[in-house]
Amino acid sequence: RCNPHPHNFTDRYFRPGDQAFFDILQSYQGYRTCYYRTFNIGRATPVQHDAYVKCREWLDAAIELIKPGVTTDKVAAVWPRAEEYGFPNELAAFGLQFGHGLGLALHERPIISRAVSLENPMEIKTGMVFALETYCPATDGISAARIEEEVVVTDTGCKVISLFPAEELPIANRY
Numbered sequence: 001r002c003n004p005h006p007h008n009f010t011d012r013y014f015r016p017g018d019q020a021f022f023d024i025l026q027s028y029q030g031y032r033t034c035y036y037r038t039f040n041i042g043r044a045t046p047v048q049h050d051a052y053v054k055c056r057e058w059l060d061a062a063i064e065l066i067k068p069g070v071t072t073d074k075v076a077a078v079w080p081r082a083e084e085y086g087f088p089n090e091l092a093a094f095g096l097q098f099g100h101g102l103g104l105a106l107h108e109r110p111i112i113s114r115a116v117s118l119e120n121p122m123e124i125k126t127g128m129v130f131a132l133e134t135y136c137p138a139t140d141g142i143s144a145a146r147i148e149e150e151v152v153v154t155d156t157g158c159k160v161i162s163l164f165p166a167e168e169l170p171i172a173n174r175y
Contacts, residue, residue, distance in 0.1 A: 002038070003137040003144040005096060016042035016175070021146045024164070025106070032106045034131045035162040036148035040171050047138040048145070052169040055136035055145035058097065062112075062132050066124060066151055066158040072112045073121035075099060075132075079114060085137055090115035096135035101128060102150065128153045129161075145169070 002019045014020065018041045026033045038055075040048060061078040082093035090113070099112030110122035112132070133148035147166050151158040 002146070003142055005135060005144065005146070014041045017045070019044075019048060019143055023148075030104055032102050032104070033150060033162075034100075034102060034106055034148065035150055035164065035166075036133055036146045037164060037166055038145045038147060038169065040169060042171065042173055042175050044169055044171060045138075045140065045143070047140045048143045049169060051136045051138035051143060052145040052147075055134045055147050056167065058134040058136065059132060059147050059149060062099065062134070063149065063151060063158060063160065066130065066132070066153060068124060068126045068153060068155065070124050071121035072099070072110050072117035072124065073119075075112050075124075076114045076117040079134065081114065085135075095133075097133075099130050099132045102131050103129065124153055126153050126155050130158075 002021055020039050022037050024035050024037065038052060058079055062075050065075045065078065079097035082090045087093035094113060094115045097114065101108030101110055111117065129150065129152050131148055131150050135144060135146045137144045149160050149166065150162040151160050
């Protein structure tokens, strides 16, 4: 189950129709990387697919805004309010619609979040590296989508540097 958002592990075997999140973390010469992917096993239901599409749209809206001179509040503002996807407040949803700097630490400043950035914006600058992540619960109450991309800020915008495809919901052993 991917909803509510799990932060635990299980020894349960995957079954057809199951979903799983993977938070892929590596370190190279001390520098960190971080990106989420959602996978389905065998097939996806229409509501699982719809949640993935919405999650991707939220992520793409944030990526489109990342460029030098933009402030983090502008990026956070394109993400839905916590109440719109089932949480009582922004703090309860912290980390689900989220951006964080990447470098020698996994979570560096600036942080992009409705809980932080709307009142304490920071300017985005050339050379910054971010992980931008979104989460969208499905209407079935047990499924969800989680996608995260890494971007580097260029002089004219940003470039996605995470290489594992995430434009569409990956299905393992499709049938």
